[in-house]
Amino acid sequence: MSMKNYVTINPCKMCQPMGAIMAINGIKDSMSLLHGSQGCATYMRLHLAHHFEEPFDVASSAMNEKAAIYGGREQLLTAIENVIKGYSPSLLAIITTCLTETIGDNVEAIVKEYKQKNHVDTEIITISTPSYGGGHIYGYEKAVYELIKHFTSGVIKNREDEFINIFIGEGFSPADVRNLKKILQSLKIEAVIIPDISESFDKPFGICKCNNGTNISDIKRTPHAKRSIVFGKGGLKAAEYLYDKFGVTFISLPYPIGIKNTDMLYNILMDMTGSVLYIKERSRLVDAMVDCHKYLSGKKTVIYGEPDLVSGILSFCLELGMKPVLVAMGDATSEFFEEVRDVLKGYDNQCLMLFGNDFDEMERKIEKLKPDIMIGNSNGRRISEKLNIPLVRVGFPIHDRVGGSRI
Structure with missing residues (x-):
């Protein structure tokens, strides 16, 4: 905090919903819906588009003054209906904002009401991300955790398959993920990368809408992995959940930057394959x-x-x-x-x-x-x-x- 007064001046962090959007956008055929004012969605799209030089679709329930007083139930129900009709996503993530968290909208109850009245194939999850509760790193962490929790619900682990889970951190770039995938492919290591932003954040020229990302079917497989590798803290909570519920062991690593940190990753991969690397x-x-x-x-x-x-x-x-x-x-x-x-x-x-x-x-x-x-x-x-x-x-x-x- 500044010594000038008791407010934050030019915060050294981003909003919590921003991190959630970054994680959700790495899932195939997904869509983010911000439950809050139109300005929140515009702010997120602007920052993401400027940084990644790509267009981003972020829907909004577009709450107004009346909804801020009486609640945003009608706006959210309408927004869900419009997004599903317009985009037909496999996954719709409803991400809350400061406004809806402050007035106390029961988002889970509203989603439950929608599901009871409408039979849709779209999976809908809710992510609580008030920015006064932390920055974008915590929104990212919550989104990854909710993805794993939602899609592994009801899974019974009766086998262990020959693949690993890899949870990437919010600081990874699309180029980082592509390079990691090349390394894994060269070693013939099958991996489920969550989230996979290698193309959804860096679309090839000429493709207007790139739906690549982590498949929902692969997320459902994560309890059957041999182990998980977690870079940073973004996926740590999700990895801990898989360990507690399904016994999937995990290794927590720093970002592979520099000699020491990169050696830690390569040593693990060499132990897994017996290969000598790079x-x-x-x-x-x-x-x-x-x-x-x-x-x-x-x-x-x-x-x-x-x-x-x-x-x-x-x-x-x-x-x-x-x-x-x-x-x-x-x-x-x-x-x-x-x-x-x-x-x-x-x-x-x-x-x-x-x-x-x-x-x-x-x-x-x-x-x-x-x-x-x-x-x-x-x-x-x-x-x-x-x-x-x-x-x-x-x-x-x-x-x-x-x-x-x-x-």
């Missing part, structure tokens, strides 16, 4: 890091953004010999704080850590620390311009550069 590629990376050392060593660095991505970039910067002076996570808990402290173990220099901060507080710290470089999303560009500090753009959102979504 020795030459790893050696070339080490060689490139050695070549860059004279330019990067000792450079005072500020890293900010969503916690899992910040943790991975921090680890990589330390491997490059850089000097992190400030790590800021606008939407992090004490658990993330401890994770970053673990990454900094053995680091001789002092590094200031902020969590739950806004950009106003971050700017004041940066003025005092005088870093050489900033690493984070486009929301830090005003600080970069004002203080004349170079900004390396990474993470979400990136509004002012083309191709940021493929980093």
